[in-house]
Amino acid sequence: MEYWFGSIDGSGVCRPADGGAPELLARVRSLATDMRVFHPLTEEVIEGCGIFSDRREYIRRLREVTILHSREVIADAAQEKDAELLQMVRMLDQMDEVINLLTERLVEWYQVTDPSFSSKSRKGAGRRILPRITKSRSPPLRGVAREIEELGEARKRLATEVSRRAGGVIPNMSELVGGLVAARIMARAGGLTSLARMPGSSVQVLGAEAALFSHIRQGSPSPKHGLIFQHRRVHNAPREVRGQVARILAGKLAIAARIDFYRGSLDPDFVADAQARIDAAAGGVQ
């Protein structure tokens, strides 16, 4: 029977393995334990071996190995090339939320300082009146408005960087739907590893979890699209075929994710075929 510190044969003779924590860890990793015949360690076996002076020493040495293992697992996860992209996308979406919230509050404030302004008559979204607010008569209001504008600039730079990096980390997906949407889909799936194992039907409703679960539980209509709605060929498609386009696109995205995960390089033939298929569906009814 093989254990982390060595092996014990049928007659109870114990043979310790050589080396320190790194060697012991490498050895455990190479073991193929069959749980059907495995006997876990017992106090008697550990003591009978006589390798460790006492129980404290046993736990101390064991911890050296398992802590080393844990640190390696953590380091490997951080090194995966999608790890930083994932954080960047989440930050981007959070920044959007924060900027919108702050702008809303800012407009409320501005209304008090400018009696001729009405939020009803304003043209466009809140962000477009920001330049006007930065020229307000109230200095603290101007200051905050400028900070929000700065935040908007930082958001823009981050978005550009996300698209650029997505082109490297998930080239095929980025080519199909653009870096930003591709990165968002990957982030929602929890990373490229899990996305590559997802069926197309799951990719289709990523980001529409609330609707999906209410469909499963209460039988409300199933969602046609989640995050992939953000892609122009889905939201620009005529209503009748939108679900169909979403389904086909999701299927192709699932394939693209697998190419990105297992091969990691752009496949122009695949992308060209996929684009043609999606365009055909999107233009099918006109």
Added chain:
Amino acid sequence: MIRIDGNLVSPGPGGVYNERMAKGYRVWDPYRSKLSALCMLDPKIDLTADMRVLYLGAANGTTVSHVADYVDVVYAVEFAPRPLRDLLAVSEKRKNIVPIAGDATRPDRYAPFVEMVDLLYQDVAQPDQAGILIKHIPFLKAGGTAILMLKTRSVDIRQTPEAVFAETITRLTDSGLRVVTSCWLEPYHHDHAAIVCVVDPAGMS
């Protein structure tokens, strides 16, 4: 187990996760920890100084830290790298926690590290929670206890929590475990059940 003014507490240095202190003891909040909730609901549950514990789904190590305050050693298994970082930080201060980076659905990968235990505690958000517990029966000493914190929502959201609960009990019983007690963790946690079982010598083939 130690209780102060109706609160469950554990002895040990505080400051693991901003927990409240009471008379030098760490308050173990039943609304945060499912094991604490179970101890509040079922006074028969006990952690003693000679116990060895295999803890599946250790997460950030908050509940693990309280268990470690009471017992001899905790083998704490966690799969996800992010919470594993926090678990390592907790293990720095508590030398009787053995952190293990491992997937509870594959005990063969970490079996060489783990010894026979008195208590098997499982709190994982996985669909096949009964299956995971059954895979770990070989690590239970004769007379040992297994506690399954059943997250019914993780098993199947299409079924009612009650149906998932009943099905889990059947599977555990069929695998040679005898259910000692089981209860819902209301009012502390919703749709979570605790199932306490022992290895049934008569049921083993």
